[in-house]
Amino acid sequence: MNINWYPGHMKKASDSVQKNLKLVDIVFELLDSRIPISSQNPQINNIVGNKPRVVILNKSDLSDQPTIRKWIEYFKEQGIKAIPVNAVSGRGIKDIINEANEQMKEKMERLKKKGIKNKPIRAMIVGIPNVGKSTLINSLAGKKSARTGNKPGVTKGNQWIKLRGNLELLDTPGILWPKFEDQKVGMHLAFTGAIRDEIMDIETLALRLVERLLKIAPEMLVERYDVNIEDLPALEVLNNIAEKRGCIIKGGEIDYTRVAHIILDEFRRGIIGSVSLESPDDI
Known part of the structure; x- marks a missing residue:
């Protein structure tokens, strides 16, 4: 991205x-x-x-x-x-x-x-x-x-x-920098809503967020969405969440746009849990 x-x-x-x-x-x-x-x-x-x-x-x-x-x-x-x-x-x-x-x-x-x-x-x-x-x-x-x-x-x-x-x-207005030298920075800003979703590929963004949460707070995904995550890739976890939330369209296909909005919204509002994406230990 x-x-x-x-x-x-x-x-x-x-x-x-x-x-x-x-x-x-x-x-x-x-x-x-x-x-x-x-x-x-x-x-x-x-x-x-x-x-x-x-x-x-x-x-x-x-x-x-x-x-x-x-x-x-x-x-x-x-x-x-x-x-x-x-x-x-x-x-x-x-x-x-x-x-x-x-x-x-x-x-x-x-x-x-x-x-x-x-x-x-x-x-x-x-x-x-x-x-x-x-x-x-x-x-x-x-x-x-x-x-x-x-x-x-x-x-x-x-x-x-x-x-x-x-x-x-x-x-005074807020300020931003000319470009993101580190794509992880841009991703974190997108996860938290500092960058408008309208300019993003929201389905990929939600998938990347699930990947991140699987690494740092997998138990929160299990507790919030009651899904199996054991040894599953992020896409399968995303599919499981979509099924649990009824994000299915005609023909049994996954409605990725809808489930992406749900996951991003619930993360940003703290409904999934209190999560720090960055720590001084990472520097």
């Missing part, structure tokens, strides 16, 4: 992030906790530079918890605080706010000594599209995001959103 996807607006977004960095105090890097490496822009260190950064491991409820703890330690070794978050439920949101205030504590103290009080901490979220940015913003704002509009000295068109904890967020 060949994936090479980099629309022009993504490059503009990346350029916009670099241009707007000077307007913010701290960067929130949003990753999918199931695939922290695949969902991380490999250019992020160059883009952000020495700007204070917090890694947000979103969709943590869909991930294997011991593996998330390994990722937290992995980023800690790089000097970066990583916070597991469920943006839908709001779990971990307070930790983000507290960490931003902690990292900006010295700067705020210096401003107070200069007579500048209650200056909001300005932040920016960067990350690839479709990893839950809008949901995260609404959770950080405590409501449907309320933009504060343009401010003096800010490039026309920049929107600031008031957050809890004396934070303001510069609303």
